[in-house]
Structures are given as C-alpha cells and as structure tokens.
Amino acid sequence: MxxxxxxxxxxxxxxxxxxxxxxxxxxxxxxxxxxxxxxxxxxxxxxxxxxxxxxxxxxxxxxxxxxxxxxxxxxxxxxxxxxxxxxxxxxxxxxxxxxxxxxxxxxxxxxxxxxxxxxxxAGEYLGAFALSEAEAGSDVANLSCRARRDGDDWVVHGTKMWCTYADQADYLVLFARTSDKDPAKPHRGISAFLVDKPRGSFPAGMSGTKIRKIGYFGWSTWDLAFDGLRLPASAMLGEEGRGFYLALSGLEVGRAHTAARAIGLAQAAFDDAVEYARTRQQFGGPLTQFQDLRFKLARMAADIEAARQLMYHVATEIDSGRRCDREAAMAKYFASEMAERVTSEAMQIHGGAGYTTDFAVERHWRDARLTRIFEGANEIQLRVISDDILGPAR
CATH class of the missing domain: 1.10.540.10 (Acyl-CoA dehydrogenase/oxidase, N-terminal domain)
Incomplete structure (x- = not known):
C-alpha cells in the first residue's frame, strides 16, 4: 500500500x-x-x-x-x-x-x-518603565520611591530596579508614592510621571548603576537612584494617586507580548536544533536517524504550536475589547515555561557544542529563562489563574 x-x-x-x-x-x-x-x-x-x-x-x-x-x-x-x-x-x-x-x-x-x-x-521618542523596586518586585503596591510637592513641582527621592533601556530612552514612566501609604489599601497614593530626559544620559537628580545580567544583552538594565529629581506638575500621567491602576492597565498586552517573545525564542532554538540534527553525523548517519531525537523534536514542535495558538487567541480577545486576564496569564505562563523547556532540549540535541558560544542555542536558552521572571513572575500568573478559578485565597 x-x-x-x-x-x-x-x-x-x-x-x-x-x-x-x-x-x-x-x-x-x-x-x-x-x-x-x-x-x-x-x-x-x-x-x-x-x-x-x-x-x-x-x-x-x-x-x-x-x-x-x-x-x-x-x-x-x-x-x-x-x-x-x-x-x-x-x-x-x-x-x-x-x-x-x-x-x-x-x-x-x-x-x-x-x-x-x-x-x-518615528522612533524618535522611546521610553523605559521605572516601576520595580528592591522590596517591591511583583508587589507593585509596596512602592517606597516618593514624590513630594514643592510649590508647583514634584521632587522625587528613592530608588528603582530592573529599568531596562533607562539610559537610551527619551523618557521614563516613573511610579512614585505621592501620599502616605495606607496599610489597609497600600495601592492607593501611587502616581505616575512622564520624565523627559536626554537620550544617552540621565537628568540632574537621577543616577544609575548597571545590573550585571547573565543574558538579555544588547542593552543595559539599571538600578536607578533619585535624589531631588524635579518634575513639573504637568509631568503627572492621569490622576494623582491612581498610578497603580495605570501600571496594571497594560498587563494583558504585556503578557501577550511576553508569550510571543517566548514562542519566538523557542522557535529559533527548534529551527537550530533541526538544522544541527540533519547535519551532525553520528554512528554512520545523521542524528535524525534516531527515534528518540525525532520524538523529542516532535514534542518540541507540538509545544511551540500549542503556545502560539493560545497567544493568538489572547491577542484576538484583546483586539475584540474583551477582558482576558486569566487567558493572558495562561499564555504568558505556558509559553515561557515551554520556551525554557524547548531551548534546553535544543541545547541537549547540540550536545557539547550547545554549551559553547559558537552556537546561538545557548543564547536562546539564557534569554528564555528570563521570560519566566519578567512581566510578572510565573508564580504571579498562577495566582491570577487560580484566583479566577477559585476566588482569592483567604
């Protein structure tokens, strides 16, 4: 037949x-x-x-x-x-x-x-997000960076972490507390500011220290210190004290974007692994003659496509104007977990060569690991999903 x-x-x-x-x-x-x-x-x-x-x-x-x-x-x-x-x-x-x-x-x-x-x-006005702090990573409501009134201006003191592109950006979106924290409702009293700055440097009252990363190269990520940064009243974005809601407003798009990036990394690692398996000779033939490797690639391809279709669904829901907090969290969680797994398998297919910088697969693996952390660590995504299913934990 x-x-x-x-x-x-x-x-x-x-x-x-x-x-x-x-x-x-x-x-x-x-x-x-x-x-x-x-x-x-x-x-x-x-x-x-x-x-x-x-x-x-x-x-x-x-x-x-x-x-x-x-x-x-x-x-x-x-x-x-x-x-x-x-x-x-x-x-x-x-x-x-x-x-x-x-x-x-x-x-x-x-x-x-x-x-x-x-x-x-036109690419002439690009920004960076100054939100996280040393004691307030996923806990966005726990910010301590402070902006105080001084006449018609705001004066900022405090620190921020994980601000990628802070030096090259033309502006920062800075989140700072503008009123005392209410222990019962700590998310209130946080405001957002538009901080115009010179591209390639920091303005007076602001300084930065580069964070030593294991990946995500090509640009710098910064610890920022604010010591009397002066901003006009017009720099405030939205209503005073409602910056927390501004920070949360873009989460669905950010999580879909992170899922897409994770899928791209996984696809690149998969493509490299397929090419390597076809050309690498072992035991008298290419690696693709071995069933275990063929099945490994099949599982990788299935995982990538499943994540991609979920991401497409979430993007469609957002564009349709429907809320999809739960699905966006699922897409970010599933795609980033998948990306680390697939890029690791791609390294395994490369063998010892994968543990060198001669092949791009190690870069895909290092960067995929980050997708489980940024834009809301995956533990936060599981919290969002489980709360939607079960209601908030007491």
Missing amino acids: THRPVPRPGTPRYLTEDRRDVQQLARQFARERVRPLADELDSRQGAIPDSLRDEMAELGFFGLMIPEEYGGLGLGVFEYCLVAEELARGWLSVASLLARGNGMGGEFTEEQRKELLPRMA
Missing part, C-alpha cells in the same frame, strides 16, 4: 493576507538584519546599534498600535505579537525594544498624544 501524506490544512482564518504580509516583513528583517547582529554582539555583550533601531522605525514597528491619525499604522495586538515573535527569533532584546514605542505609557492627554505619538511612531 502506497503511503500518501495527509494534506496540511490551509492558513487559519485569523492569519489574513495583511497579517501574513506583516509577519513575512518581520521574519525577513529578523533573518537578514537581527540574527546576524545578535550572533556578532551578544557573546561580547555589545549594544543594539542605533542604525537597527532606525530601520525598525522606517518599517513602522514602533507605531504598529499607534492610530493612523497620530502617525502610526493603526494595527492591533495581534500584529504586534506577530512582529514580536519574529523579532525574538533573531534576538529577544530587539523584540523587547518594540515595546519602547507603540504608545508606551498611556494616560496621555490629547495634547500629549498629538505631540508625542508621531515622534514615538
């Missing part, structure tokens, strides 16, 4: 022709521009060059979700995640740079939107 392969189904309905075009554009850019730079720079902790950022701007990547009337492309979270996944296949840091535009910050006034969003879409 002759074996005939079962035809694969056509392109899913949600991958429209326009979305496939966006995906292909990002894939080609990642393959031709991002991956070669990552292979060259990551092992020596070199910085993402300004020229690459400028190319991303020319392609419209920083304005994907910015409305057309403000100079953006007016697309949705789905397209944003498609681009993020493809860029992460080249370098996680470049996929993360995507989020430094696309309206990052929120709560802009109409005047600010008219002024800032076109510059953001």
Whole structure:
C-alpha cells in the first residue's frame, strides 16, 4: 500500500493576507538584519546599534498600535505579537525594544498624544518603565520611591530596579508614592510621571548603576537612584494617586507580548536544533536517524504550536475589547515555561557544542529563562489563574 501524506490544512482564518504580509516583513528583517547582529554582539555583550533601531522605525514597528491619525499604522495586538515573535527569533532584546514605542505609557492627554505619538511612531521618542523596586518586585503596591510637592513641582527621592533601556530612552514612566501609604489599601497614593530626559544620559537628580545580567544583552538594565529629581506638575500621567491602576492597565498586552517573545525564542532554538540534527553525523548517519531525537523534536514542535495558538487567541480577545486576564496569564505562563523547556532540549540535541558560544542555542536558552521572571513572575500568573478559578485565597 502506497503511503500518501495527509494534506496540511490551509492558513487559519485569523492569519489574513495583511497579517501574513506583516509577519513575512518581520521574519525577513529578523533573518537578514537581527540574527546576524545578535550572533556578532551578544557573546561580547555589545549594544543594539542605533542604525537597527532606525530601520525598525522606517518599517513602522514602533507605531504598529499607534492610530493612523497620530502617525502610526493603526494595527492591533495581534500584529504586534506577530512582529514580536519574529523579532525574538533573531534576538529577544530587539523584540523587547518594540515595546519602547507603540504608545508606551498611556494616560496621555490629547495634547500629549498629538505631540508625542508621531515622534514615538518615528522612533524618535522611546521610553523605559521605572516601576520595580528592591522590596517591591511583583508587589507593585509596596512602592517606597516618593514624590513630594514643592510649590508647583514634584521632587522625587528613592530608588528603582530592573529599568531596562533607562539610559537610551527619551523618557521614563516613573511610579512614585505621592501620599502616605495606607496599610489597609497600600495601592492607593501611587502616581505616575512622564520624565523627559536626554537620550544617552540621565537628568540632574537621577543616577544609575548597571545590573550585571547573565543574558538579555544588547542593552543595559539599571538600578536607578533619585535624589531631588524635579518634575513639573504637568509631568503627572492621569490622576494623582491612581498610578497603580495605570501600571496594571497594560498587563494583558504585556503578557501577550511576553508569550510571543517566548514562542519566538523557542522557535529559533527548534529551527537550530533541526538544522544541527540533519547535519551532525553520528554512528554512520545523521542524528535524525534516531527515534528518540525525532520524538523529542516532535514534542518540541507540538509545544511551540500549542503556545502560539493560545497567544493568538489572547491577542484576538484583546483586539475584540474583551477582558482576558486569566487567558493572558495562561499564555504568558505556558509559553515561557515551554520556551525554557524547548531551548534546553535544543541545547541537549547540540550536545557539547550547545554549551559553547559558537552556537546561538545557548543564547536562546539564557534569554528564555528570563521570560519566566519578567512581566510578572510565573508564580504571579498562577495566582491570577487560580484566583479566577477559585476566588482569592483567604
């Protein structure tokens, strides 16, 4: 009996022709521009060059979700995640740079939107998020950085941690306590500020120390110290004392974006593992002759596709205007756990070669490990999911 392969189904309905075009554009850019730079720079902790950022701007990547009337492309979270996944296949840091535009910050006034969003879409006004602190990582309500009134200004004292791109950003979104903490409701009294700054340096009253990381290279992550940083009253974003809600407002998009980045890393490691298995000769033939390795690759492919479809669902829900806190947490959790597992298996397929910097698989593995931590550690995602199922724990 002759074996005939079962035809694969056509392109899913949600991958429209326009979305496939966006995906292909990002894939080609990642393959031709991002991956070669990552292979060259990551092992020596070199910085993402300004020229690459400028190319991303020319392609419209920083304005994907910015409305057309403000100079953006007016697309949705789905397209944003498609681009993020493809860029992460080249370098996680470049996929993360995507989020430094696309309206990052929120709560802009109409005047600010008219002024800032076109510059953001053009890559001329990119931001960094100053939220976490040494004693307030996932516990966002426990901030101690303080902004006090001094006439018409606010004066900031305190510290922040894990602020990636703080030096190169054109602005920071800074969260600080503007009134005394209520032990019963600690999330109240936190406000958000737009801090304009020179690209490549820090303003007066602010200094930084680079954090020594094991991955996520291409840009620097900072501990920041504020010692009398003076801000005008107009720097406040949204209402005074409601910064906590601003911080939480972008979580669904952030978690979908993290899922997309994790999937991109896993796909890159999988692709590298397949190529290596086909060319590496052992016991008289390629590694692909061994059933255990073939099944390993099959499990990896299934895990990647399952995470991708969940991410697509979440992006569709967000674009439809429906709340999906639970599903977004699931996507971030599942994709990041999967990415660490798949990139580790890809290293195993490479054998000893995978434990060298001669192959990119070790970079995918190091960066995948981070996706379980940032944008809300996975323990927080499990808390969100379980609370939605069972109600909050007493």
